[in-house]
Amino acid sequence: MAQQNNGCATGCGTLLGLAALGFVLAYWQVFLIAGLLILAIVAVVYALLLQNHRQLQALVDDADRRVHQAPCQVKESFGVIHSLKLAGDLQALRVEVICCTLTANGKTLGTEEVCISLSPPAARLQLRSASGLANWLRGGGIAQLTDLSVECKAVKAAMECLRERSWTNKALGKIDGLRTSLIDTLAKAKGNELLEGAIPQLQQGLDVFNGEREKLQQANRNAGEMLRKLHDFLSVPEGIRPILNFDFDQLFDPQRFSDLEQSFSEVVVLNDAFRQLSEDRLA
Template identity: 85%
Template sequence: MAQQNNGCATGCGTLLALVALGFVLAYWQAFLMAGLLILATVAVVYALLQQNHRQLQALVEAADRRVRQAPCHIKESFGVIQSVKLSGNLQTPRIDVRCRTLTSNSKKLTTEEVFISLSPPAERMQLRSASGVANWLSGGGIAQLEDLSVEFKAVKVAMECLRERSWTNKALGKIDGLRSSVIDTLAKAKGNELLEGAIPQLQQALDAFNGEREKLQLANHNAGEMLRKLHDFLSVPEGIRPILNFDVDQLFDPQRFSVLEQSLSEVVLLNDAFRQLSENRLA
């Protein structure tokens, strides 16, 4: 009985397959047209998605140039917008906003990176204007600061101080390395007729390094002190901060950093000159 049932089922399946094949052969042109129509529709949709993606990419790049390094308020912290980048895929694009926020560490200001992924605005042309971008960011919890606000000034100064403090820390490490080399060479020069002639120049180089080290230490200290003051200022309740207006030019000289860079560059060139002199004496 079971074999008869299996045989019946096999026969019915074969019959259905033959009927389906005959139906396809009879209407193959209709099936072909339907397949081509589906493929054409998919191609058109994909092309439209690519076009929209390219348009959105251009708008996001323009928005990125517009708001890069703009002071902002995000997640109860102050900071700057570092980049705005398009991510996601063609169907579900996203816009990633990377911010560098100020955070306190033992009453000192440091920074941390914050990433926020936002949906593109419903009206993408909103990204064309500064006000449109600002409104879109505000909807995502990122509020750009007014140019004339005390918070805007404080954030700008804080970021410059952080950059100066980081740079002076590295520069001090470099100067200490140069000083150590000169001190070691001076110790070897005493009693060494090949090097004794260079002792005045080596001493001059050491004096230059010591002077540069003092300037870098002072700049590093001043940057740290300013960061401490800015930490206290930004900790003041929001309703009181507008009363505490201050003159940024009196608190921070933007040219100071470039002067330090130039001074260190000159000292490094001086070290290269004395090193060449020492090599020539030993040649």
């Protein structure tokens, strides 16, 4: 009985399959047209999504250029807008706003990268105007700071302090390497008639390096101290900060950093001259 049932089921399945095949063969033109229509619709939808992506990408790129390094406030933290990037797939596009906020990790002050994913504005052209872009960012919890506000000045000064501290750390590593090479050369020069004549110049160079090292160390300390003061200022409750208004231009002088870079560049050139002098004497 079971075998008969299985046989019947197999036979029925075969008959249904043949019937379906016959139906498809009889109306193959209809199925072909339907398939082509579906492919056409898919192609049109994909083209529209791709066009939408390109248009939004252009708007986001333009907005990114306009707000790059703009001082901002993200919740209770202050920092700058680092970049705007279009993300997500064609059907669910997102805009990632990456901010670098001031943060304190124990006694160390630095920046923390914060990524906030936002839906594109319903009115895409809102990204073209400064006010529209600011309102859209504010809706996502990112408030741009006005240029004349004390918070904006403090954030700009803090970022300059971070840059100066980073640069002086690298410069100190470079100057220490130069000093070590010069000290080694001085040690070799003693008792070496090929180098003894250059000892006064080498000693003078070492004095220059030592002086430059002290300037770099002092600048590094000053940048760290000012960064701490600015961080503490920005940590004061918002209602009290306007009372503490003061002249940031007197506290932070960008020209001082430029002078330091120029001085360090001259020291590096001096080291190249001493190195060439040593090579000429040994040639």
